[in-house]
Amino acid sequence: MPLRELQYPTEPYSKVNRLKDRADYGLETIHQIVNSCPMLHVSFQPPNSPFPAVLPMIGQMGSFDRPSADLGEVLDLYLHGYVSSRIMNLTRNNNNKPQDSSSPSPPEGLPLTVAATHVDGLVLALTPNSHSYNYRSAVLFGHATLVTDPAEKLYAMELITNSVVPQRWPNTRLPPNAAEMQSTSILRVRISNGSAKVRTGGPHDERGDLEDEALLERVWTGVVPVYSAMGEPVAGGYNKVTEVPEYLEGWRKEANKDAEEYAREAVDKEVGKKVAA
Amino acid sequence: MPLRELQYPTEPYSKVNRLKDRADYGLETIHQIVNSCPMLHVSFQPPNSPFPAVLPMIGQMGSFDRPSADLGEVLDLYLHGYVSSRIMNLTRNNNNKPQDSSSPSPPEGLPLTVAATHVDGLVLALTPNSHSYNYRSAVLFGHATLVTDPAEKLYAMELITNSVVPQRWPNTRLPPNAAEMQSTSILRVRISNGSAKVRTGGPHDERGDLEDEALLERVWTGVVPVYSAMGEPVAGGYNKVTEVPEYLEGWRKEANKDAEEYAREAVDKEVGKKVAA
Numbered sequence: 001m002p003l004r005e006l007q008y009p010t011e012p013y014s015k016v017n018r019l020k021d022r023a024d025y026g027l028e029t030i031h032q033i034v035n036s037c038p039m040l041h042v043s044f045q046p047p048n049s050p051f052p053a054v055l056p057m058i059g060q061m062g063s064f065d066r067p068s069a070d071l072g073e074v075l076d077l078y079l080h081g082y083v084s085s086r087i088m089n090l091t092r093n094n095n096n097k098p099q100d101s102s103s104p105s106p107p108e109g110l111p112l113t114v115a116a117t118h119v120d121g122l123v124l125a126l127t128p129n130s131h132s133y134n135y136r137s138a139v140l141f142g143h144a145t146l147v148t149d150p151a152e153k154l155y156a157m158e159l160i161t162n163s164v165v166p167q168r169w170p171n172t173r174l175p176p177n178a179a180e181m182q183s184t185s186i187l188r189v190r191i192s193n194g195s196a197k198v199r200t201g202g203p204h205d206e207r208g209d210l211e212d213e214a215l216l217e218r219v220w221t222g223v224v225p226v227y228s229a230m231g232e233p234v235a236g237g238y239n240k241v242t243e244v245p246e247y248l249e250g251w252r253k254e255a256n257k258d259a260e261e262y263a264r265e266a267v268d269k270e271v272g273k274k275v276a277a
Numbered sequence: 278m279p280l281r282e283l284q285y286p287t288e289p290y291s292k293v294n295r296l297k298d299r300a301d302y303g304l305e306t307i308h309q310i311v312n313s314c315p316m317l318h319v320s321f322q323p324p325n326s327p328f329p330a331v332l333p334m335i336g337q338m339g340s341f342d343r344p345s346a347d348l349g350e351v352l353d354l355y356l357h358g359y360v361s362s363r364i365m366n367l368t369r370n371n372n373n374k375p376q377d378s379s380s381p382s383p384p385e386g387l388p389l390t391v392a393a394t395h396v397d398g399l400v401l402a403l404t405p406n407s408h409s410y411n412y413r414s415a416v417l418f419g420h421a422t423l424v425t426d427p428a429e430k431l432y433a434m435e436l437i438t439n440s441v442v443p444q445r446w447p448n449t450r451l452p453p454n455a456a457e458m459q460s461t462s463i464l465r466v467r468i469s470n471g472s473a474k475v476r477t478g479g480p481h482d483e484r485g486d487l488e489d490e491a492l493l494e495r496v497w498t499g500v501v502p503v504y505s506a507m508g509e510p511v512a513g514g515y516n517k518v519t520e521v522p523e524y525l526e527g528w529r530k531e532a533n534k535d536a537e538e539y540a541r542e543a544v545d546k547e548v549g550k551k552v553a554a
Contacts, residue, residue: 038410039410043329051388051389052329056412111327112328115333119505135333157405173492174405216517219448226508233501234499
C-alpha cells in the first residue's frame with residue numbers, strides 16, 4: 001500500500017463538473033463502492049445503434065497478477081453477466097492484440113463505462129428543491145477484452161462468486177468442468193479513469209426558509225436511512241442440508257448490521273467527508 | 278386502459294437476445310420497474326468522448342397531457358439529477374424544434390438509454406456457474422429534451438418529489454420560487470422502445486450434479502431474499518416537528534413490508550412469470 005492514496009487522473013470525460021466538493025478520485029474510495037455494489041451498470045456504444053447499450057452485470061475489482069493487492073492499488077475490473085452476448089461479441093472482435101502500455105495508441109478493447117451506485121438515505125428538506133439523497137456513486141472508464149487464459153478465468157470466477165457470498169466458492173462443486181469453463185465468458189476491463197461522488201449528512205435549506213418559523217413548525221425535515229437488507233434464507237426444492245451454514249448465516253447477519261449502520265451513520269457525517277471502508 | 282397490454286416494438290438494439298423466456302416488452306411491467314427504482318442509470322454518447330457517459334439520476338414515468346394515465350399506457354420519462362450539467366447542455370443544443378410525430382425524420386433530442394434494476398435475491402446453486410440473482414431489470418430508449426413550459430416543469434417536479442415519499446410535495450414549502458424554477462432542469466424523454474427482464478424462483482442445476490448425492494448433502498442450495506429497507510427517520514438539525522408525520526411513517530412501514538414480501542414471494546414464483554404490480 002503506497003503512503004499516499006492513489007488518485008485517478010482527471011480527463012474531460014471523467015471530471016465531476018457539479019458539486020465538486022462531493023467528488024473523489026481516490027482509487028480506494030472508488031474501488032470500495034464498485035466492489036460492494038451487487039449490480040453494476042455497464043454501458044458501451046454498439047455500431048449501427050442510435051442508442052448506447054446499458055447492461056446490468058456482476059463485477060469485481062481484482063488483480064490476477066497480484067491477488068493480494070488491496071483496494072487502493074491499480075486493479076482490473078472483472079465482469080460477468082447473463083445478458084452479455086452482444087458485448088462479448090464486440091469484445092471478441094477487439095481482442096486480437098494484447099495491450100501494450102508503452103504504446104501511444106489507444107488501448108485495445110471495447111470502450112466501456114461502468115457505474116456503481118448505492119442509495120443511503122432520503123434527505124427531506126423544507127422545499128422540494130433542497131431534497132436530496134445520501135448516496136455513494138462511482139464511475140469507471142476502461143477497455144474490455146475477453147479473458148482467454150483458463151487460470152485467469154478461474155481467478156475471476158472465484159473472485160465474483162465470493163463477492164456474492166464470501167466463501168461460497170469453496171462450498172460448491174469444484175472445479176468447473178470443461179463445458180462450464182467454455183460457456184462462461186469473463187471480461188477484463190483495464191481502467192483508464194474513474195471518479196466517485198459521495199453525499200452524507202442531513203438536509204440543507206436556504207436562509208429565507210430557515211427563518212420562516214411557521215414553515216419550520218409545519219414541515220418535518222431529516223433523513224430516512226436506506227440500505228439493502230437480506231431476509232431469512234429459503235431452501236430450494238432439492239436442498240438436503242437442513243441447517244443454513246454458518247459462513248452464509250453469519251455473514252448475512254453481519255452484512256445486514258453493517259449496511260444499516262452505514263446508512264444511519266451517514267446522516268451524522270459531514271458532506272464531502274471520505275467514505276468509510 | 279386498453280383491453281390487451283401494450284407492448285413496445287422490438288428493434289435490434291432493444292431485443293433481449295439471451296434467456297428470452299425472461300424477456301417482457303409490456304409497457305406496464307417496464308414502467309412499473311422504472312417507477313419503483315430509487316435511482317436510474319442514464320447513458321448517452323457525448324461528442325468527442327471515447328466513452329459513453331453514465332449518470333445516476335432520479336426519474337419517473339408520467340403524462341403531462343393526461344396525468345391520470347396509468348402505468349400500462351404510453352408515458353414520458355421525466356428526469357432530474359444533480360450531476361446533469363453536461364447532459365442538460367447537450368439537450369439544450371438539440372432542443373430547437375418541437376417533436377413532430379408525423380415526420381419520418383428521427384425524433385428531436387439527445388438519444389438516451391435508461392436502465393432500472395432491482396436485485397431481489399441471491400440464488401445459490403450447487404455449482405458456481407448455476408448461481409444467479411432474482412432481479413427485475415428494465416431498459417428504455419428515447420430522446421431527451423429540456424422541459425421549458427413552467428406548468429409541465431411543475432408537474433414533473435411534483436411527480437418526482439412524490440416518488441421519493443408519497444405526499445411529500447404538498448407537505449413542503451410551495452410553490453417553488455422564481456430562482457428555484459430557474460435552477461431546476463427537467464428532461465422529458467420520449468420513449469421509442471423498451472424491454473424488461475425478470476428472474477424469479479429457486480436455483481436450477483444440471484442433471485449430473487442433481488444426481489450426486491454426496492454433493493447434495495454437502496452444499497446448501499436456495500435463495501437469500503434481498504430488498505431495500507428504510508430505517509427509523511432521523512430528524513435534521515433544524516427540525517421542529519417533534520413527531521414523524523403519518524404520511525411518512527405509515528408509508529415507510531408499508532413500503533418496507535411490501536419490499537420484504539416481494540423478495541420472499543419471488544422465490545416461490547415460476548421463472549418467466551409476470552411481475553406483480
